[in-house]
Amino acid sequence: MHAALSIRGLTKVYDNRFHALKGIDLEVPQGDFFALLGPNGAGKSTTLGVVSSLVRKTAGEVSIYGIDVDRDFARARYHLGVVPQEFNFNQFEKVEDIILTQAGYYGIPRRQAEDRARQLLEDLGLWDKRHDAARMLSGGMKRRLMIARALIHRPRLLILDEPTAGVDIELRRSMWEYMKRINEQEGTTIILTTHYLEEAESLCRNIAIINHGEIVHNTSMRELLGQLSRETFVLDLASPVAQCPVIEGFDVERLDDAQLTLSIDKGQRINDAFARLSEQNIEVVSMRNRANRLEELFVRMVEGSNKTEGPQGGIR
Amino acid sequence: MNTRQMMVALWTIVRSEIRRFMRIWPQTLLPPSITMTMYFIIFGNLIGSRIGKMDGVDYMDYIVPGLIMMSVITNSYSNVASSFFGSKFQRSVEEMIISPMPNWLVLSGFVIGGSARGLAVGIIVTAVSLFFTDLDIQHPILTTLVVIMTALLFSIGGFINALLGKKFDDISIVPIFVLTPLTYLGGVFYSIHTLPEFWQNVSLINPILYMVNTFRYGILGVSDINVGAAVGAIAVFIVIFFSAAMWLLRRGKGLRS
Numbered sequence: 037m038h039a040a041l042s043i044r045g046l047t048k049v050y051d052n053r054f055h056a057l058k059g060i061d062l063e064v065p066q067g068d069f070f071a072l073l074g075p076n077g078a079g080k081s082t083t084l085g086v087v088s089s090l091v092r093k094t095a096g097e098v099s100i101y102g103i104d105v106d107r108d109f110a111r112a113r114y115h116l117g118v119v120p121q122e123f124n125f126n127q128f129e130k131v132e133d134i135i136l137t138q139a140g141y142y143g144i145p146r147r148q149a150e151d152r153a154r155q156l157l158e159d160l161g162l163w164d165k166r167h168d169a170a171r172m173l174s175g176g177m178k179r180r181l182m183i184a185r186a187l188i189h190r191p192r193l194l195i196l197d198e199p200t201a202g203v204d205i206e207l208r209r210s211m212w213e214y215m216k217r218i219n220e221q222e223g224t225t226i227i228l229t230t231h232y233l234e235e236a237e238s239l240c241r242n243i244a245i246i247n248h249g250e251i252v253h254n255t256s257m258r259e260l261l262g263q264l265s266r267e268t269f270v271l272d273l274a275s276p277v278a279q280c281p282v283i284e285g286f287d288v289e290r291l292d293d294a295q296l297t298l299s300i301d302k303g304q305r306i307n308d309a310f311a312r313l314s315e316q317n318i319e320v321v322s323m324r325n326r327a328n329r330l331e332e333l334f335v336r337m338v339e340g341s342n343k344t345e346g347p348q349g350g351i352r
Numbered sequence: 353m354n355t356r357q358m359m360v361a362l363w364t365i366v367r368s369e370i371r372r373f374m375r376i377w378p379q380t381l382l383p384p385s386i387t388m389t390m391y392f393i394i395f396g397n398l399i400g401s402r403i404g405k406m407d408g409v410d411y412m413d414y415i416v417p418g419l420i421m422m423s424v425i426t427n428s429y430s431n432v433a434s435s436f437f438g439s440k441f442q443r444s445v446e447e448m449i450i451s452p453m454p455n456w457l458v459l460s461g462f463v464i465g466g467s468a469r470g471l472a473v474g475i476i477v478t479a480v481s482l483f484f485t486d487l488d489i490q491h492p493i494l495t496t497l498v499v500i501m502t503a504l505l506f507s508i509g510g511f512i513n514a515l516l517g518k519k520f521d522d523i524s525i526v527p528i529f530v531l532t533p534l535t536y537l538g539g540v541f542y543s544i545h546t547l548p549e550f551w552q553n554v555s556l557i558n559p560i561l562y563m564v565n566t567f568r569y570g571i572l573g574v575s576d577i578n579v580g581a582a583v584g585a586i587a588v589f590i591v592i593f594f595s596a597a598m599w600l601l602r603r604g605k606g607l608r609s
Contacts, residue, residue: 050609085609088450092608110353110452118450124443133368140364141451143357185447 038102039063040193040225041087046096048082048249056082058249059096064242066101066192069219070227071240071257075338079249080229081121084195088118100193114142117191119182121198121229127171131162134170135185142189149188156184159214176203180211187218193225194218200235208232212239233334237261247338268326269306271296274319283312297326353452361453362461369465373431373472380431380469381476384423388477391419392484395541407543407574416481417568418540421502423477425535425560426527428470428503432462432510433523440514445607455601459511459594466507467500474499487571494579495570501586502563506531508593515597515606534560539568544576559589 041064048057057079064070074080085091087098089105098105103112125134132153139149157163160180165173170181179199186194196215200208216239218224230236236243236257243260245253253260276293286309287299300306313320353361373380392412400411407414439445448458481487489495509526517523538560544552555561562582569575601607 090446090449090608092604110454113450113452116450120443120446122443124446126439126442126444129368137364137368138447138451140367141361141448141453143353143360143452145360146364 037066038099040066040068040101041227042097042099042102043083043087044097046083046086046098047094048079048086048091049094056249057086057093057096060246060249060251062244062251062254064193064225064227066225067219067223068225068242069215069240070225071236071243072227072229072246073233073236073243073334074229074246078246080246081197082249083246084118084197084227084229088116088195089113114189115192117186117189117194119179119186119194119196119199121201123178123182125170125178125181125185128169130167131157131170131173131181132166134181135188138185139188144189152188152190153184156187160184161210176207179203183211183214187224190222191224193227196226196228196230198230199228200230200232208235215239245334245337253337266299266301268297268299269323270326271298271313271320272322274321277318281313281316281318283309286312298323353454358453358457361451362457362464365448365458365461366464366468369431369435369462370468372435372465373469380427381473384427384473385476385480388419388423389480391415392481396484407545407576409572409574410485412485413487413572414543414568415541416478416485416487417571418538418564420474420477420481421499421560421564421567422535422540424470424474424499424503425506425563426531427473428466428506429510429513429531430523430527431469432466432507433513433517433527434510435465436462436511436514437517437520437523440517440606441520449607455598459508459597459601462511463504463507466510467503470503470507471499474503489571490573491570494583495567498563498566498570498583498586501583501590502567505586505590505593508590508597512593512597512600515600517606531560534558535564537561538564539576540564559585562586 041062043060043062045059045061046057047055047059049055060079060083062072062083072080072083082091086093086096087100087105089109100112101115103115105112129137135153135156136146136149139153140146144152154163157166160183162173162177162180162184165177170178173181179201183196183199199215200211203211212235215226215228219226226239228236228240240257242256243253244251270291273294273296277290277296280290280296281288283298285304287297289297291297298306298309300309310320392415396412396415400415403411405411405414436445439448478487513523513526537555538558539555544555544561547555556577562577562585565575565577566579566582566586569579
């Protein structure tokens with residue numbers, strides 16, 4: 037079975053001689069929910085730009101569902117839907133027209149596309165806005181419009197380049213649910229770039245981290261998170277404690293009267309810590325990770341590759 | 353894409369181009385009719401009555417074909433230049449680049465859309481001219497052929513300008529500093545036979561002269577130049593411009609980094 041996306045030796049050198057991609061290899065299996073992460077300027081957008089043909093590659097091969105984009109670009113593009121980072125629709129067009137025009141570009145007659153457009157607009161909460169000019173929409177609605185537009189021709193591979201940037205948390209979660217649904221129910225392969233690492237952790241099964249134009253890590257999310265040697269949790273207590281409890285073998289810190297931090301090394305059991313706390317009559321009502329687990333790993337890996345390559349832009 | 357899908361895609365571009373210039377008709381269709389009415393009143397009626405005849409026809413009748421052609425040229429050109437540059441500026445052109453449409457189809461869609469505006473304005477100006485004179489078209493097929501070819505040629509020109517343009521100023525430079533002087537010097541208001549021999553020869557290197565005169569020949573039956581050669585030259589220019597636009601698209605000039 038062909039990979040949904042296969043990249044071999046992809047190299048891109050811009051006119052100003054900037055080496056954006058240094059021969060990267062990447063394989064995204066069919067039906068995957070895949071995260072492509074990296075700091076600013078690492079090569080994420082260039083990679084996705086080459087896949088969507090907005091950037092001309094210097095060398096390498098790209099195929100979508102086994103179709104080489106150079107040899108049969110039309111057939112390859114039928115399988116591809118792209119939601120870019122920046123708004124890239126005609127702001128003066130009506131919402132419905134933007135989607136139906138996109139369908140037309142794929143050779144789908146207007147009447148045939150209308151049912152699909154209605155379904156997408158309803159699913160994404162835009163049906164009531166279908167007659168409004170796109171410029172009248174809020175930022176979140178514009179992002180959803182781009183998702184609806186990218187899905188109108190039923191692509192098998194969907195690229196989402198920071199789809200929830202600037203979207204409030206409630207809407208972001210509803211967009212996550214929608215993306216999960218199309219991935220699970222329709223089998224759409226999704227490649228996601230995001231600077232909300234919590235988003236990548238909760239949605240994606242596999243992950244690649246790119247830095248300085250090279251893939252520095254490419255593995256499953258589970259395996260990656262398994263590399264964490266220590267996790268720190270924040271514990272909310274039922275009643276205040278006057279001083280920090282001591283638990284042999286565990287690092288405990290008192291944040292305030294009713295909150296502790298508990299660090300667990302790989303191989304230690306969290307139940308043991310709870311048992312010791314219980315012995316000291318300390319009752320825990322809830323707990324959460326202090327820092328995003330993926331974020332910790334991401335920072336570590338990017339910093340590791342920066343040591344060999346020199347400093348780069350901010351982490352996203 | 354199969355043929356049917358290509359036709360759907362082509363019509364999608366043409367339709368949205370026509371809808372665009374119809375939606376903003378006060379900016380696209382109305383101004384030429386007002387401007388040309390002024391030309392007809394001032395040059396045709398007031399000054400033309402003192403000039404008398406040009407190449408054996410009334411001055412008003414003489415300038416009508418030139419003014420129609422001038423409207424077609426400027427509107428075909430500016431429609432594609434502003435529309436395609438606008439989609440580059442708003443990045444909505446990316447919708448087309450990532451789609452399966454071949455380059456020739458995108459180019460053809462914009463060119464047909466631009467030609468549609470050029471011809472729509474040509475029809476409006478022709479209708480306005482009927483208030484001032486009676487048009488008795490001598491060669492209807494040639495007239496139709498040359499006006500369509502001219503609209504196509506300048507639409508492709510507008511597309512190339514939009515591809516190469518980096519800012520909005522870049523798409524107004526050619527119409528102001530190239531097209532307008534060439535059109536005015538292309539025999540819209542006078543026969544080149546009224547010029548000294550040297551300037552007659554200089555005029556012969558102006559391509560717009562051939563279009564205006566061929567169109568005038570189609571309507572009035574009078575021309576300064578060889579009509580057959582002019583039609584052939586316009587066809588050659590269309591092929592050259594289309595090939596240049598395709599070459600630029602293939603290289604991704606102004607579209608891909």
